[in-house]
Amino acid sequence: MERIGFVGLGRMGLPMARNLARAGYQVLAWNRTPKEAAGLTLAPSPKEAAAAGVVITMLADNAATEAVLLEILEGLPAGGIHVAMSTLGVPYSQSLEARHRARGQLYLAAPVFGRPEAAERRELRIAAAGPEEALEKVWPLLETLGQEVYRVGNRPHLAHAVKLGGNFLIASMLEALAEAYVLVGKHGVDREAFYQVVRGFFRSPVYExxxxxxxxxxxxxPGFALRLGLKDVRLIAEAADTAETPLPLGHLLLDRLLSGVARGLGEEDWTALLKLVEAEAGLEG
Structure with a gap:
């Protein structure tokens, strides 16, 4: 039985790790907060999880990844592979590549599109990038976790750029759809009727x-907390700044999500930005 390390058993990581175990892998899993997980072998530390030779991280952000990185670097053998499946910043992803290379290790990025229910059903979409030989080795793992896997380049940070671009589109859609619901609703249109039109015309699982x-x-x-949406939009702004790319809509989204956190919505789903749109239209309460 092939062994895989897995670090991060949150709302996304736990179903992903369980799906790997169901597929026949021995999953050595570690989580910052001890968590019982049937079918998984709990590792005492990230270092022990990384010693499996292939380790997946599914953590909240750059800081959470950095908190375990030293142990992963120490535990991963030469030639071992670290697969970062979280949404990380582009500059940070570039730094991870350099730090693994210095130790003779391989680093891949394979961030996922999808919410926890998609992770449960193995219906994630995955953008993967990194050295060809490493991608070939972990490809069966990625296909176990996702409905579709896209190869987007041979440098890991390219996958994180794709992920941030995709999340920018999702956040923009959420804002536009929330505003549209409020607009038609204030003219007396039933929101369910409008949804059916949108569902039919914009045929997309994201809109649906x-x-x-x-x-x-x-x-x-929350399937994806609003505070994490704010984190992602900040990473999008960082990526735009480093590439000298103006993102006017990105700054609107940043302010919208920051307002949501300031109003106590940070632990609700990021779709709760609808409440902010409604409030501005006089529908609060």
Missing amino acids: NYGRILLERRFSP
Whole structure:
């Protein structure tokens, strides 16, 4: 049985690790907060998880990844592979590549598109980038976790750029759809009727799934917390700044999500930005 290390058993990481175990891998899993996980072998530390030779990290952000990185670098053998499946900043991803190379290790980026329910059903979309030989080795793992896997380049940070670009589109869609719901609603249109038009005309799982969440106001428990959405939009702004790329819409989204956190919505789903749009239209309360 092939061994895989897995670091991060949050709302996304736990179902992903379990799917690997169900596929026949021995998963050596570690989480900052001890968590019982049937089917997984709990590792005492990130270092022990990395000693498997291939280790996946699925953590909240740059800081959470950095908090375990030294142990991963120490535990991963020469020629071992670290697969970062979190949403990370582009400059930070570039630094990870250099730090692994200095130790004779391989680093890949394979961030995922999808919410926890998609992770449960193995319906994630994955953007993968890194050295060809390492990608070939972990490709079966990625196909176990995702419905579709896209190869987007031979430098890991390219996958994180793709992920941030995709999240920029999702955040922009959320803002536009929330505003559209409020606009048509204030003219007396039933939101369910409008949703059916959107669902038919914009045939996309993103519009369909998020449109339904907004319609049903499923803000808690969060599939993706608004505070994490703010983190991602900050990473998008960082990527734009380092590439000298103006993002006017990105700054609007940054202010919108920052306002949501300031108003106490940080632990609700990021679709709760609908509440902010409604409040500005006089529908609060």
